[in-house]
Amino acid sequence: MSQRVPSAPGSGLLWFGLLGGAAAWSVNFVVAYALAESTCFTSLREWEVLGVRGTAVIILVVSLVTALVALIAALVSWGNWRRWRGGEPGGAAFASLTGLILSGVFLFIILVESLPVLFVGVCS
Amino acid sequence: MVPTEGTTSDVAESKEGFQQFQKTWQVPSGLASWFATVNNTALGTRYMVTAFIFFLTAGVMALFMRTQLIVPENTFLDPETYDQLFTMHGSTMMFLFVIPFLEGLANFILPSMLGARDLAYPRVTAFGYWIYLFGGLVFFSSFLVGTVPDTGWFAYTPLSGPEFAGLGMDFWLLGLGAIEIAGVATGIELAVSVLKLRAPGMSLGRMPLFAWSILVTAFAILFAFTVLLIATLLLELDRSVGTQFFDPAGGGNPLLWQHLFWIFGHPEVYIMFIPATGIVSMVVPTFAQRPISAYLPVVVALIVTGFVSFGLWVHHMFATGVPLLASSFFNAASFMIALATGVQIFAWIATLWGTRPRFRTPLLFVLGFIFIFVLGGLSGVMVASVPFNLQVHDSYFIVAHFHYVLIGGVLFPMFAGLYYWMPHIAGRMLSESLGAWNFWLTFLGFNLTFFPMHISGLLGMPRRVYTYQPNVGLDTTNLISSLGAYLLAVGFLLFVVNFLLSWRSGKAPPEDPWGAGTLEWAVPESTPNYNFATPPIVTSRYPRWQQDSLADGSARDRRTANAMSAAPTDYRATLVTSVVSADPQAIWHLSGPSYIPIVTAFGLTLVAVGPVVKLYWLMLVGAVLAVGGLVAWLWPSPAERERLLQGELSEKTGLPLTATGTREPGWWGTILFLVAAGVVHALLYFCYFYTRLYSPVWPQGGIALPDLVLPGIALAVLIISGLVAGWAVSGFRRGRTSAARAGLSITFVLGVVFLGLHLSYFLGLDFAPQANAYASLVFVIGALMALTALIGLGLVLGVFVRALFGHFDTENFVAVQHAVYVWYFVVAAGIAVFVVLQLSPYLF
Numbered sequence: 001m002s003q004r005v006p007s008a009p010g011s012g013l014l015w016f017g018l019l020g021g022a023a024a025w026s027v028n029f030v031v032a033y034a035l036a037e038s039t040c041f042t043s044l045r046e047w048e049v050l051g052v053r054g055t056a057v058i059i060l061v062v063s064l065v066t067a068l069v070a071l072i073a074a075l076v077s078w079g080n081w082r083r084w085r086g087g088e089p090g091g092a093a094f095a096s097l098t099g100l101i102l103s104g105v106f107l108f109i110i111l112v113e114s115l116p117v118l119f120v121g122v123c124s
Numbered sequence: 125m126v127p128t129e130g131t132t133s134d135v136a137e138s139k140e141g142f143q144q145f146q147k148t149w150q151v152p153s154g155l156a157s158w159f160a161t162v163n164n165t166a167l168g169t170r171y172m173v174t175a176f177i178f179f180l181t182a183g184v185m186a187l188f189m190r191t192q193l194i195v196p197e198n199t200f201l202d203p204e205t206y207d208q209l210f211t212m213h214g215s216t217m218m219f220l221f222v223i224p225f226l227e228g229l230a231n232f233i234l235p236s237m238l239g240a241r242d243l244a245y246p247r248v249t250a251f252g253y254w255i256y257l258f259g260g261l262v263f264f265s266s267f268l269v270g271t272v273p274d275t276g277w278f279a280y281t282p283l284s285g286p287e288f289a290g291l292g293m294d295f296w297l298l299g300l301g302a303i304e305i306a307g308v309a310t311g312i313e314l315a316v317s318v319l320k321l322r323a324p325g326m327s328l329g330r331m332p333l334f335a336w337s338i339l340v341t342a343f344a345i346l347f348a349f350t351v352l353l354i355a356t357l358l359l360e361l362d363r364s365v366g367t368q369f370f371d372p373a374g375g376g377n378p379l380l381w382q383h384l385f386w387i388f389g390h391p392e393v394y395i396m397f398i399p400a401t402g403i404v405s406m407v408v409p410t411f412a413q414r415p416i417s418a419y420l421p422v423v424v425a426l427i428v429t430g431f432v433s434f435g436l437w438v439h440h441m442f443a444t445g446v447p448l449l450a451s452s453f454f455n456a457a458s459f460m461i462a463l464a465t466g467v468q469i470f471a472w473i474a475t476l477w478g479t480r481p482r483f484r485t486p487l488l489f490v491l492g493f494i495f496i497f498v499l500g501g502l503s504g505v506m507v508a509s510v511p512f513n514l515q516v517h518d519s520y521f522i523v524a525h526f527h528y529v530l531i532g533g534v535l536f537p538m539f540a541g542l543y544y545w546m547p548h549i550a551g552r553m554l555s556e557s558l559g560a561w562n563f564w565l566t567f568l569g570f571n572l573t574f575f576p577m578h579i580s581g582l583l584g585m586p587r588r589v590y591t592y593q594p595n596v597g598l599d600t601t602n603l604i605s606s607l608g609a610y611l612l613a614v615g616f617l618l619f620v621v622n623f624l625l626s627w628r629s630g631k632a633p634p635e636d637p638w639g640a641g642t643l644e645w646a647v648p649e650s651t652p653n654y655n656f657a658t659p660p661i662v663t664s665r666y667p668r669w670q671q672d673s674l675a676d677g678s679a680r681d682r683r684t685a686n687a688m689s690a691a692p693t694d695y696r697a698t699l700v701t702s703v704v705s706a707d708p709q710a711i712w713h714l715s716g717p718s719y720i721p722i723v724t725a726f727g728l729t730l731v732a733v734g735p736v737v738k739l740y741w742l743m744l745v746g747a748v749l750a751v752g753g754l755v756a757w758l759w760p761s762p763a764e765r766e767r768l769l770q771g772e773l774s775e776k777t778g779l780p781l782t783a784t785g786t787r788e789p790g791w792w793g794t795i796l797f798l799v800a801a802g803v804v805h806a807l808l809y810f811c812y813f814y815t816r817l818y819s820p821v822w823p824q825g826g827i828a829l830p831d832l833v834l835p836g837i838a839l840a841v842l843i844i845s846g847l848v849a850g851w852a853v854s855g856f857r858r859g860r861t862s863a864a865r866a867g868l869s870i871t872f873v874l875g876v877v878f879l880g881l882h883l884s885y886f887l888g889l890d891f892a893p894q895a896n897a898y899a900s901l902v903f904v905i906g907a908l909m910a911l912t913a914l915i916g917l918g919l920v921l922g923v924f925v926r927a928l929f930g931h932f933d934t935e936n937f938v939a940v941q942h943a944v945y946v947w948y949f950v951v952a953a954g955i956a957v958f959v960v961l962q963l964s965p966y967l968f
Contacts, residue, residue: 033453
């Protein structure tokens with residue numbers, strides 16, 4: 001026979017806080033690499049925005065957006081941690097704190113991995 | 125006070141009940157013990173022994189190579205044999221030894237470490253072992269046909285293509301495919317076991333770090349091994365059918381193979397490294413006799429490593445002409461991952477700092493690991509830099525680097541783990557004095573072998589050369605490397621001697637040999653097959669150090685544990701707990717001994733091997749065995765169904781026997797299987813767009829733009845079938861069983877119509893898959909879609925027939941839900957295939 005067992009309150013937010021930064025990094029990486037690999041072989045090569053190669057602008061914009069998502073994930077985790085830190089140790093509070101640090105790390109990685117766009121030409 | 129497993133007075137109210145419980149869990153005898161056992165300890169041991177035999181075989185190959193290189197212009201081996209040896213040495217170590225060994229170790233020790241009775245899917249454990257063994261035999265059967273692969277362990281095209289590589293390459297590819305299936309199956313099982321089968325109270329923050337490492341590794345396997353499965357399939361199609369995926373003359377791209385291989389290959393080395401760090405994180409606290417420092421940063425480091433390892437692969441391809449900006453991203457990521465690893469190293473050093481560690485053999489190997497791996501990591505950040513990489517690419521510097529990180533970073537922790545957990549594995553302590561000799565000879569031998577290779581490489585010695593000229597500065601370094609290799613071999617041999625001597629006449633271990641803090645040491649060294657008759661209750665990270673009893677906890681947890689004490693008695697079961705907090709959620713029925721896994725594994729192997737040896741009837745036999753095995757696997761016996769209706773244990777524990785959704789391990793298994801299937805599909809779409817990127821004209825070869833009408837109709841039928849499937853599930857939920865059955869039958873019929881339309885479209889195309897790379901991709905994506913639909917149809921038909929037999933009611937229709945999830949995946953895949961194949965050529 002089946003019984004309903006209630007899940008932790010706001011578990012969607014818990015998981016977003018935990019893995020949102022990693023997901024943002026993944027998106028940033030896939031988009032940046034796909035553009036960097038493909039630009040020189042497509043018509044994107046000729047596209048410029050204010051004198052800067054259009055692809056570089058897109059990569060920077062995507063990096064900023066994904067960095068923002070990672071930051072939001074960190075803030076959500078911080079809020080989760082504040083809400084659950086008095087509860088059972090090792091559970092939701094631990095997951096929230098892990099998410100806070102993880103999101104911060106991925107935010108850093110997104111920013112570091114975006115730096116080459118500022119120094120290396122798109123079709124060097 | 126160090127708590128142990130609950131005493132007999134806690135365990136069962138009647139002696140008879142406990143005896144029945146033990147009988148339910150006992151390993152079968154006779155033939156069944158060899159071929160039908162599903163116990164994690166027996167199978168874990170087999171994995172490790174089989175993998176170790178492959179390790180010794182590959183080690184002997186290495187000795188042959190070093191003998192050839194001991195002096196310049198040596199004639200001990202001819203160049204062809206040398207090429208075969210470096211190929212099989214690398215392939216055996218990377219595919220047949222390291223990961224199977226670590227998976228075997230995880231299979232063995234994880235349930236007791238988590239407080240569970242077994243892994244989540246015991247028949248999958250068995251299936252994984254058998255298909256690994258059969259795949260390994262297929263892999264090595266190239267020696268029997270006299271054409272051993274000689275293309276290097278990463279088999280770059282076109283050297284591994286039909287023009288240059290013989291039949292042995294096909295055995296290599298197919299054997300690898302089987303081994304990867306084993307890896308993915310085991311990965312799914314390990315992930316679900318860690319997430320859902322932990323003891324009550326073992327929340328995420330109290331989980332042993334080895335369990336965290338296995339969890340991260342298991343998810344990485346899902347995304348990495350599936351890539352290699354597809355890559356080997358595509359190469360085999362090029363070789364056997366004449367497709368053009370990797371042949372530039374046919375519009376294909378040899379660099380595509382490199383991308384596919386390294387998208388797998390780089391995460392693979394972290395799939396090896398991460399469990400090794402998990403072992404270290406278990407050994408260090410024990411020998412420092414204190415909890416690990418910086419537990420949370422180590423968890424973060426493991427997760428970061430798991431993710432970022434997928435962003436490094438192009439650093440193996442810096443010399444192939446990849447655009448510099450793209451290379452720079454991978455350069456940056458390769459620096460970042462070193463930071464994550466550094467966090468773990470500092471955590472281990474901090475744990476040991478200020479203590480008086482006991483320098484027993486496991487800790488010696490850990491200290492050796494730290495020394496060697498840090499050196500390997502230093503050369504790693506050097507080769508991560510594009511300019512330096514371009515200078516040392518394909519030189520012995522690279523050989524030195526990866527042996528430092530793999531032997532230092534993986535093999536040394538493996539030995540540490542073997543010495544540490546041997547009391548459980550073999551019921552013996554290994555000799556400490558032989559262990560010390562083992563360590564020192566291995567450590568010295570390793571450094572003598574591989575450190576000079578840094579110098580050889582910087583002096584310009586390329587890798588994979590069977591000889592070198594005299595008096596160009598390479599004589600001394602190669603001589604030292606070869607002598608070091610012999611010393612290293614003696615070191616490894618000492619382990620074998622130690623093991624054999626201890627097994628034959630070694631001391632039985634004391635009750636608590638190391639004074640460790642984690643749960644697996646609460647199980648007696650004789651390790652009963654069920655690990656814990658009474659589920660332990662966990663309220664700390666190191667229960668044996670920080671808890672007075674494994675029976676104290678919340679009232680709910682105590683009630684659950686007492687009710688599960690030596691229960692149930694007539695079938696195998698373990699507790700299911702929630703992912704974050706490990707609150708008890710359900711009772712999970714585990715399968716007992718069965719021949720189904722070996723039959724299914726054998727059938728799949730025959731299906732793969734038949735075409736290569738041109739015995740097509742073998743394929744048919746194999747298909748019958750495999751499909752029959754799967755049907756028997758998924759169809760529950762009357763006894764199994766009867767158990768689900770029993771209410772006594774459910775009432776005592778307050779937990780359901782048939783949970784649904786995320787509370788049920790089957791749900792997780794289905795979802796993770798679909799994730800792996802999604803990776804397979806996504807990868808083929810990547811191949812399509814990558815090939816398109818480098819093609820001046822698309823479609824290639826004058827092929828017309830694809831038709832939209834027939835595929836569009838097929839897609840519409842498929843989408844409608846998905847809606848009907850959802851309606852069918854809701855019918856079961858609302859108790860309208862007849863309508864639900866009708867819904868399943870309509871779903872099946874619409875699915876068959878879709879498949880028919882889909883196949884008629886592809887069979888009606890006016891080009892063959894061998895025409896060019898575009899044609900090859902169209903047909904392989906179409907074939908994958910057909911296979912996906914076929915699997916979905918099989919599952920829908922299966923649950924429809926079960927529904928006719930009255931297997932489902934309002935509260936029990938989990939199998940229907942899972943079949944419909946698979947069908948939703950089929951619909952999603954159909955939409956994706958339509959967008960990629962039919963629409964995208966019109967859009968850009």
